[in-house]
Amino acid sequence: MLDYDNTSDQGRQHRSIMSSPTPSTSASPTARKLLTKLSPLLSSSSTCQSSSTFSESQQTIASWMIFNRKKKDSLAEGMVIAVREAAASKSDDAADRLLVLLKIVHRVLVSNCPAGGGDADVSMWEKSAPLRHTMAEKVLPALLNDLAATAKEEGPCVGQVEDMIKSWKEQNVCDDSFDWDNVTQKWEHGLRNKGGPSQNNDTDAAVTESTLADKSAKDQDDDGISANDENQVNVTSNNTSKETSSSSPVAQTDTIAAEVDTPTTEDKADEASSPDVLARKFSRQDSTMSVASVGDIDYEGVEEAKVEPIRFLEASKIISQLQITRDIGGDTAMNISSILGHITPDVEETCRTIIQQKEQQTGDDKDSTNPLQQHAETLGKLPDDFLDLDLKYARQSLQTYKEVIRQQKRARLQCLHLLLQSRCSFGSMEAARILFGREQKTGDADDNAEDQQETSIPNINVILDKLKKRKEALSDAMALEGLDVEEDAEEEKKLEKEEKEMLPLNWFTEQLENETKGGESGSVKLDDCLEDEPAAKKLKNE
Template identity: 25%
Template structure:
């Protein structure tokens, strides 16, 4: 029904508006999965998304919407569920993506969209080449138009100088021919001004580490030292990672709520207080005159009128519960770290490694003694030919010492830890 469609449209619009401009990737993926789950309303979702992307408040918001479109299009790309979402992807392509490229995009946005388009083409998101080729053509034409719309002053002057004085017996040159002749003339006059093609990629600068060594007094925490298995850390870490996605989604909506409530006029708040007091005194819900309802509908914005109080209260309650669970998981993780004294078995593994090396040397000496004894007894034994180069001795390579562990300092370090 029309009411149901409007309801789903309102739900999607609320979720879309609840996303902050700097929303995390997990929050965007969560909304993309919600769209995929409710894909039977795909046309309503696509129309709302196109409306929002046609006039975004900022470039950051526009890029957020493109990220959402991208996550929906590549959703379940390596899963058996991929074919189920084909109609949703085609609807987004026809209603959102292609019409948006009819409008001129900023140069910076075009640069960001090119990698997304390559991935769409690679996984064949639209089930055929028709839509993707149309998008490529529109994107290419926009890139070309943006480059041609910004000629340099030197190119313009050179173009003017290169134009013939008489054109009665010659056809007029096209814009592309003029541009090419301008470049050639300029390069001939000054070779230094000729365009240079960058053949090397810029070097990536390694960021300096900001890790600082901190002395922590484990004994002051009152937690006795003990062995902690690696699997004990798994449960709190898994809880934190799982709850973080749900927290980000609800946090965006919660942060937006105060700004919505702040938009309510003071006279409306005063009227609400009077009606609430009247309800508390009489115990019955007061009737609101129709003219007052009309006035409120005019003064209040759409965000306030469409606000679902019960849903927001449930959202706040859930957010509080998630924060409590994450706090408990972090406390448990900190307790395990202090209990283990941040010793995860690397020292024991190094001890085992070096002890095996010592035993290997001892066995080699025993082998040499046995060989000498057998020679004295006149016994023959088969020995590998070292000239073949496949013996264990010839293949063995000396291993470097661990930079973080010194055998001679083992006892001193253990005394310091305990």
């Protein structure tokens, strides 16, 4: 990997930067997080930072971006906003800030590249391919054009950028379909047209930002992290978080999770309806399914049954109660992975050699020279953060984090299974029939009229009419006792407005049977008496 952190103009006077990237309220959450992480790096000139610390900070952000590669559109959105703000500043350090952003993008593009040599992770390289393509397509053209327009011709920036572009092509950081000539042309065009960022580029960046903002909305609910992802994070931290302990809510929700996953007589279904089958059957795109497409859901393999709301609540409580624990565990996993990532390959090889030597030692050999003393010089390269690491606690934290993810996944699959089982019907039609239908009897046919009246479910208008009469009776009784029950004109108008007869809900359009005591039957169409938003009936306590 190329290192360009030591080539800044040493003779330039240090000046304070006007402002750092400010997270926009209209940006996606991931974009705002990226802008917050970029703010310390862009708040002062690169010459004001020590080489090792500044390079490490850039690598930290690049590793964080690779870890969150599934939210590539939001990350590109954040980088575009940072580029626009850095280019719009009129200070002499605008080129420095743009160069810092380019170095971060460069680290994202070449990280784990097999062609770059070193300890490359081929699996992570393949997984981060969509992120690299998005960065090269959405961020590089605007970034290079603005950097070329603000950089000094005699400065080292030009040579650094050309070396970066050359390394991108040699290492083939994007697939063959990517047009690198367009990137080169943007850079050369900016060099030829000095004087600041072009207006066309600002327009393109604005369009790109709005497009990415729309796409990034789909990333907000994507919080699934695979086990492989947990081992690939390389974010720098000085101390591991010890806020997660064995007394976390994981143990408290084990009973709830077991109850949710235990099938009952109400949701007996064949093997095709198990959560494991649902996990393979539904992709991430189903999580963004709109209400308009609910009718297109494939219910095959899941028997229809009535689902009580309490079962949805139990599964949802597991997800919400464990979310804080998951966030803390995620930070801990990232910190531990960052610490382990700073161990050099030669130290790892030495440790393996020492383990093999200890296994091969016999009883007499144990009195000989300690293998640790033989490799003391190499082991001295171990980072201080690693030596201070509590391995037992770190292992326990990762196991807790893994268990939280597993329980949340099971709860989400359980919610999905209940949705399919209930056919997305939660009793609203039955409630509407009771609320706006005719008076219904729940007693047996052989019961007398008095018993039927006690078990009847009256229409809501009947209930309101009874309440109105009861209120009038109470007002008359209070007036006879000499109490003042008169209301002012404004209050009377307000009550009259609230007491108008309620109309059926706009979505309740089915025909209701008109059952009367005299045996008269028929149907009443409600289409002509619907209102878009029925007025909410507010009963005032007197």
